[in-house]
Amino acid sequence: MKILAVETRDKDQVIDITDTIxxxxxxxxxxxxxxxxxxxxxxxxxxxxxxxxxxxxxxLDALRRLLPPIRYRHPHDPAHAPDHILATLIGPSLVVPYARSRLLLGTWQRVVLVELDGPRRRTLHLTCSS
Structure with missing residues:
Protein backbone atom coordinates (compact mmCIF):
# COMPACT_ATOMS: atom_id res chain seq x y z
CA MET A 1 0.00 0.00 0.00
CA LYS A 2 1.14 3.51 -0.81
CA ILE A 3 0.00 6.57 1.15
CA LEU A 4 -0.06 9.91 -0.66
CA ALA A 5 -0.90 13.38 0.59
CA VAL A 6 -2.86 16.00 -1.33
CA GLU A 7 -3.17 19.63 -0.26
CA THR A 8 -6.44 21.33 -1.11
CA ARG A 9 -6.81 25.09 -1.22
CA ASP A 10 -10.56 25.80 -1.49
CA LYS A 11 -13.73 24.90 0.43
CA ASP A 12 -15.02 22.97 -2.59
CA GLN A 13 -12.48 21.76 -5.12
CA VAL A 14 -11.91 19.03 -7.71
CA ILE A 15 -8.27 17.94 -7.95
CA ASP A 16 -6.98 15.75 -10.76
CA ILE A 17 -4.90 12.95 -9.16
CA THR A 18 -4.56 10.76 -12.27
CA ASP A 19 -0.91 11.56 -12.96
CA THR A 20 0.01 11.09 -9.28
CA ILE A 21 -1.55 7.61 -9.28
CA LEU A 60 -19.47 21.24 -7.56
CA ASP A 61 -22.38 23.63 -8.21
CA ALA A 62 -24.70 20.73 -9.07
CA LEU A 63 -23.63 18.81 -5.94
CA ARG A 64 -24.46 21.70 -3.63
CA ARG A 65 -27.89 22.06 -5.25
CA LEU A 66 -28.73 18.37 -4.70
CA LEU A 67 -29.37 18.78 -1.00
CA PRO A 68 -32.62 20.30 0.24
CA PRO A 69 -32.61 23.22 2.67
CA ILE A 70 -33.42 21.19 5.80
CA ARG A 71 -32.53 21.61 9.46
CA TYR A 72 -29.44 19.45 9.94
CA ARG A 73 -28.85 17.81 13.30
CA HIS A 74 -25.11 17.12 13.12
CA PRO A 75 -24.03 17.70 16.75
CA HIS A 76 -20.53 18.95 15.91
CA ASP A 77 -21.65 21.63 13.46
CA PRO A 78 -24.99 21.44 11.58
CA ALA A 79 -23.60 23.58 8.74
CA HIS A 80 -20.99 20.85 8.22
CA ALA A 81 -23.59 18.08 7.64
CA PRO A 82 -24.00 18.67 3.88
CA ASP A 83 -20.25 18.08 3.40
CA HIS A 84 -20.58 14.65 5.02
CA ILE A 85 -23.69 13.76 3.02
CA LEU A 86 -22.20 14.74 -0.35
CA ALA A 87 -18.95 12.87 0.37
CA THR A 88 -21.00 9.77 1.20
CA LEU A 89 -23.01 10.06 -2.03
CA ILE A 90 -19.86 10.24 -4.15
CA GLY A 91 -17.97 7.65 -2.09
CA PRO A 92 -14.58 7.25 -0.43
CA SER A 93 -13.11 4.78 -2.91
CA LEU A 94 -12.65 3.94 -6.56
CA VAL A 95 -11.25 0.83 -8.25
CA VAL A 96 -9.63 1.29 -11.68
CA PRO A 97 -7.98 -1.46 -13.75
CA TYR A 98 -4.51 -0.76 -15.08
CA ALA A 99 -2.24 -2.28 -17.72
CA ARG A 100 1.41 -1.55 -18.49
CA SER A 101 1.42 0.79 -15.47
CA ARG A 102 -1.37 3.00 -16.90
CA LEU A 103 -4.91 3.41 -15.65
CA LEU A 104 -7.47 2.03 -18.12
CA LEU A 105 -9.66 5.11 -18.13
CA GLY A 106 -12.00 6.24 -20.87
CA THR A 107 -10.86 8.91 -23.32
CA TRP A 108 -12.10 11.82 -21.18
CA GLN A 109 -11.95 10.25 -17.73
CA ARG A 110 -9.65 11.46 -14.99
CA VAL A 111 -9.41 10.29 -11.38
CA VAL A 112 -10.22 13.14 -9.03
CA LEU A 113 -10.28 13.99 -5.36
CA VAL A 114 -13.45 15.92 -4.52
CA GLU A 115 -12.84 18.28 -1.60
CA LEU A 116 -15.96 19.42 0.25
CA ASP A 117 -14.52 20.96 3.41
CA GLY A 118 -11.20 22.51 2.54
CA PRO A 119 -8.65 23.70 2.57
CA ARG A 120 -7.09 20.61 4.10
CA ARG A 121 -4.32 18.06 3.81
CA ARG A 122 -5.91 14.85 2.53
CA THR A 123 -4.54 11.31 2.59
CA LEU A 124 -4.95 8.80 -0.26
CA HIS A 125 -4.39 5.08 0.26
CA LEU A 126 -3.45 3.28 -2.98
CA THR A 127 -3.49 -0.51 -3.19
CA CYS A 128 -2.56 -2.31 -6.38
CA SER A 129 -3.29 -5.98 -6.90
CA SER A 130 -3.39 -8.47 -9.73
Missing part, protein backbone atom coordinates in the same frame (compact mmCIF):
# COMPACT_ATOMS: atom_id res chain seq x y z
CA UNK A 22 0.09 6.63 -12.57
CA UNK A 23 3.46 7.79 -11.25
CA UNK A 24 2.99 5.36 -8.36
CA UNK A 25 2.01 2.57 -10.78
CA UNK A 26 5.40 2.84 -12.48
CA UNK A 27 6.95 1.62 -9.20
CA UNK A 28 4.56 -1.31 -8.68
CA UNK A 29 5.82 -4.81 -9.47
CA UNK A 30 2.65 -5.93 -11.24
CA UNK A 31 2.26 -4.14 -14.56
CA UNK A 32 -1.42 -5.15 -14.76
CA UNK A 33 -4.16 -5.32 -12.16
CA UNK A 34 -6.57 -3.24 -10.16
CA UNK A 35 -5.76 -0.01 -8.37
CA UNK A 36 -7.93 0.89 -5.40
CA UNK A 37 -7.92 4.52 -4.31
CA UNK A 38 -9.38 5.19 -0.84
CA UNK A 39 -9.67 8.42 1.15
CA UNK A 40 -10.05 7.96 4.94
CA UNK A 41 -12.03 11.18 5.37
CA UNK A 42 -15.73 11.95 5.77
CA UNK A 43 -15.78 15.25 3.89
CA UNK A 44 -13.99 14.38 0.66
CA UNK A 45 -14.39 11.66 -1.95
CA UNK A 46 -12.87 10.16 -5.09
CA UNK A 47 -14.43 9.74 -8.51
CA UNK A 48 -13.73 9.31 -12.21
CA UNK A 49 -15.01 12.23 -14.26
CA UNK A 50 -14.60 14.42 -17.32
CA UNK A 51 -12.42 17.46 -16.64
CA UNK A 52 -13.08 19.61 -19.67
CA UNK A 53 -12.69 23.30 -18.69
CA UNK A 54 -15.47 24.28 -16.30
CA UNK A 55 -16.89 20.80 -15.69
CA UNK A 56 -15.29 20.71 -12.25
CA UNK A 57 -17.16 23.86 -11.25
CA UNK A 58 -20.38 22.60 -12.86
CA UNK A 59 -20.04 19.40 -10.84
Missing amino acids: EQHLRNVQQENGLCTIFVPHTTCAVAAMDLDPGTDLDF
Whole structure:
Protein backbone atom coordinates (compact mmCIF):
# COMPACT_ATOMS: atom_id res chain seq x y z
CA MET A 1 0.00 0.00 0.00
CA LYS A 2 1.14 3.51 -0.81
CA ILE A 3 0.00 6.57 1.15
CA LEU A 4 -0.06 9.91 -0.66
CA ALA A 5 -0.90 13.38 0.59
CA VAL A 6 -2.86 16.00 -1.33
CA GLU A 7 -3.17 19.63 -0.26
CA THR A 8 -6.44 21.33 -1.11
CA ARG A 9 -6.81 25.09 -1.22
CA ASP A 10 -10.56 25.80 -1.49
CA LYS A 11 -13.73 24.90 0.43
CA ASP A 12 -15.02 22.97 -2.59
CA GLN A 13 -12.48 21.76 -5.12
CA VAL A 14 -11.91 19.03 -7.71
CA ILE A 15 -8.27 17.94 -7.95
CA ASP A 16 -6.98 15.75 -10.76
CA ILE A 17 -4.90 12.95 -9.16
CA THR A 18 -4.56 10.76 -12.27
CA ASP A 19 -0.91 11.56 -12.96
CA THR A 20 0.01 11.09 -9.28
CA ILE A 21 -1.55 7.61 -9.28
CA GLU A 22 0.09 6.63 -12.57
CA GLN A 23 3.46 7.79 -11.25
CA HIS A 24 2.99 5.36 -8.36
CA LEU A 25 2.01 2.57 -10.78
CA ARG A 26 5.40 2.84 -12.48
CA ASN A 27 6.95 1.62 -9.20
CA VAL A 28 4.56 -1.31 -8.68
CA GLN A 29 5.82 -4.81 -9.47
CA GLN A 30 2.65 -5.93 -11.24
CA GLU A 31 2.26 -4.14 -14.56
CA ASN A 32 -1.42 -5.15 -14.76
CA GLY A 33 -4.16 -5.32 -12.16
CA LEU A 34 -6.57 -3.24 -10.16
CA CYS A 35 -5.76 -0.01 -8.37
CA THR A 36 -7.93 0.89 -5.40
CA ILE A 37 -7.92 4.52 -4.31
CA PHE A 38 -9.38 5.19 -0.84
CA VAL A 39 -9.67 8.42 1.15
CA PRO A 40 -10.05 7.96 4.94
CA HIS A 41 -12.03 11.18 5.37
CA THR A 42 -15.73 11.95 5.77
CA THR A 43 -15.78 15.25 3.89
CA CYS A 44 -13.99 14.38 0.66
CA ALA A 45 -14.39 11.66 -1.95
CA VAL A 46 -12.87 10.16 -5.09
CA ALA A 47 -14.43 9.74 -8.51
CA ALA A 48 -13.73 9.31 -12.21
CA MET A 49 -15.01 12.23 -14.26
CA ASP A 50 -14.60 14.42 -17.32
CA LEU A 51 -12.42 17.46 -16.64
CA ASP A 52 -13.08 19.61 -19.67
CA PRO A 53 -12.69 23.30 -18.69
CA GLY A 54 -15.47 24.28 -16.30
CA THR A 55 -16.89 20.80 -15.69
CA ASP A 56 -15.29 20.71 -12.25
CA LEU A 57 -17.16 23.86 -11.25
CA ASP A 58 -20.38 22.60 -12.86
CA PHE A 59 -20.04 19.40 -10.84
CA LEU A 60 -19.47 21.24 -7.56
CA ASP A 61 -22.38 23.63 -8.21
CA ALA A 62 -24.70 20.73 -9.07
CA LEU A 63 -23.63 18.81 -5.94
CA ARG A 64 -24.46 21.70 -3.63
CA ARG A 65 -27.89 22.06 -5.25
CA LEU A 66 -28.73 18.37 -4.70
CA LEU A 67 -29.37 18.78 -1.00
CA PRO A 68 -32.62 20.30 0.24
CA PRO A 69 -32.61 23.22 2.67
CA ILE A 70 -33.42 21.19 5.80
CA ARG A 71 -32.53 21.61 9.46
CA TYR A 72 -29.44 19.45 9.94
CA ARG A 73 -28.85 17.81 13.30
CA HIS A 74 -25.11 17.12 13.12
CA PRO A 75 -24.03 17.70 16.75
CA HIS A 76 -20.53 18.95 15.91
CA ASP A 77 -21.65 21.63 13.46
CA PRO A 78 -24.99 21.44 11.58
CA ALA A 79 -23.60 23.58 8.74
CA HIS A 80 -20.99 20.85 8.22
CA ALA A 81 -23.59 18.08 7.64
CA PRO A 82 -24.00 18.67 3.88
CA ASP A 83 -20.25 18.08 3.40
CA HIS A 84 -20.58 14.65 5.02
CA ILE A 85 -23.69 13.76 3.02
CA LEU A 86 -22.20 14.74 -0.35
CA ALA A 87 -18.95 12.87 0.37
CA THR A 88 -21.00 9.77 1.20
CA LEU A 89 -23.01 10.06 -2.03
CA ILE A 90 -19.86 10.24 -4.15
CA GLY A 91 -17.97 7.65 -2.09
CA PRO A 92 -14.58 7.25 -0.43
CA SER A 93 -13.11 4.78 -2.91
CA LEU A 94 -12.65 3.94 -6.56
CA VAL A 95 -11.25 0.83 -8.25
CA VAL A 96 -9.63 1.29 -11.68
CA PRO A 97 -7.98 -1.46 -13.75
CA TYR A 98 -4.51 -0.76 -15.08
CA ALA A 99 -2.24 -2.28 -17.72
CA ARG A 100 1.41 -1.55 -18.49
CA SER A 101 1.42 0.79 -15.47
CA ARG A 102 -1.37 3.00 -16.90
CA LEU A 103 -4.91 3.41 -15.65
CA LEU A 104 -7.47 2.03 -18.12
CA LEU A 105 -9.66 5.11 -18.13
CA GLY A 106 -12.00 6.24 -20.87
CA THR A 107 -10.86 8.91 -23.32
CA TRP A 108 -12.10 11.82 -21.18
CA GLN A 109 -11.95 10.25 -17.73
CA ARG A 110 -9.65 11.46 -14.99
CA VAL A 111 -9.41 10.29 -11.38
CA VAL A 112 -10.22 13.14 -9.03
CA LEU A 113 -10.28 13.99 -5.36
CA VAL A 114 -13.45 15.92 -4.52
CA GLU A 115 -12.84 18.28 -1.60
CA LEU A 116 -15.96 19.42 0.25
CA ASP A 117 -14.52 20.96 3.41
CA GLY A 118 -11.20 22.51 2.54
CA PRO A 119 -8.65 23.70 2.57
CA ARG A 120 -7.09 20.61 4.10
CA ARG A 121 -4.32 18.06 3.81
CA ARG A 122 -5.91 14.85 2.53
CA THR A 123 -4.54 11.31 2.59
CA LEU A 124 -4.95 8.80 -0.26
CA HIS A 125 -4.39 5.08 0.26
CA LEU A 126 -3.45 3.28 -2.98
CA THR A 127 -3.49 -0.51 -3.19
CA CYS A 128 -2.56 -2.31 -6.38
CA SER A 129 -3.29 -5.98 -6.90
CA SER A 130 -3.39 -8.47 -9.73
